[in-house]
Amino acid sequence: MKREYERSLAFVKGRCTVVKRQARGRQRIREILDAALAQFAETGYEKTSTNAIAARAGMSPGSLYQYFPNKEAIADALSQRLLDELREAHAAAFDDTAVTELPLPDLVSRVVDPLVSFHVTHPGAKVLIGERGQPLHTGVADRVAALLRARSSESPDDDVRRSSAVAVQIVAALMGGIVAAPEPERSALVHELKRALTGYLNQPAGL
């Protein structure tokens, strides 16, 4: 019986080889990523040991290292998976036609709201941003930049890029508190975030 297998990399005896992943293996990768996300959320990236991830995923350290060459690769793959989920959640906000006409507060809400619910349902995502580089950051920043360019086509490109980078950093900065806060306060903080963004983006550039 012929079957189709996803080709992917395995890391056995210190060597990187190409293997035909079985269904079991693909499931294992998902389990590792799930465990890593939960563990990162609890203890942060640096303080999370790979042995703890393996234990949480119900496997031995050796099994874990058949699917990832090192700890960093786990975080990278996790960032990628989260970024994909985020892109999907954001599709409605970004892939629309009439972004140019929409009032700024509405536009901000359309971008911020899915972002908030994404981070609320994935409380570990913020440590992949906070403690490690910017893989999630840049993914969003690029799309925000494109959106801003569409709205104010006469602004110089550097200004647009800077504005979107700043806006993304503001969102990232407040997201931690938003996720951590209990519900009555959380809504208030989301409201403040939107106020900050609209206030920032509304202003004429020459102040």
Added chain:
Amino acid sequence: MKREYERSLAFVKGRCTVVKRQARGRQRIREILDAALAQFAETGYEKTSTNAIAARAGMSPGSLYQYFPNKEAIADALSQRLLDELREAHAAAFDDTAVTELPLPDLVSRVVDPLVSFHVTHPGAKVLIGERGQPLHTGVADRVAALLRARSSESPDDDVRRSSAVAVQIVAALMGGIVAAPEPERSALVHELKRALTGYLNQPAGL
């Protein structure tokens, strides 16, 4: 010959005792803090080893542990020292009388500018904020809250506290990029930071 000595804590043989610090000892503490700040700036808090701090300060690990019981205490003392320096640099901005009358952009500049130059001259300060709790954060946030309360006395206290916390988080979020950027870009980013703050604080609360 009688001399006056500062009493402080020593940590010898695992026990905490009170000693009469000599001038040499006080100098050593300064050297440890200097070395720690430089090392934190280079490698971050977690990845900085106490042995590396000791080596950078030109002393043995044992000597370092005569002045601090553990790594965290070094970071705490350093945070305290930086907070004192910052408070001094901010005295002019906060201790003024007519804060209520000043236009918002001017007020923002008076607060932000010393903050920026403080972080530029102490590039290690931001990791004490970024990777470890909020000792520097809260110190500034309280003063900002007092300032905001003075300006809009009719706002509810919760709103004021929230606004100042958000403002401080915005500053903290952008400070990293500001410190890292070379000079032409740095000024532009500072300008963006001020725009963000004025835009945020200018708005009527009910948006």
Added chain:
DNA sequence: AGAAAATACGAGTGGTCGCTCGTGAAACGA
């Protein structure tokens, strides 16, 4: 001068962590 206090040293200890490797079980393909 001489005892006591404070400072200084640095090899060493116990512990953690990322990662490996030899071995064996399960699934696949013929």
Added chain:
DNA sequence: TCGTTTCACGAGCGACCACTCGTATTTTCT
């Protein structure tokens, strides 16, 4: 059925790290 590939295991290795301790030196004070 049987060889090959993929998956699984877990003790343990080497490196690093926060911190200790016995000892030696310097300063203080009488």
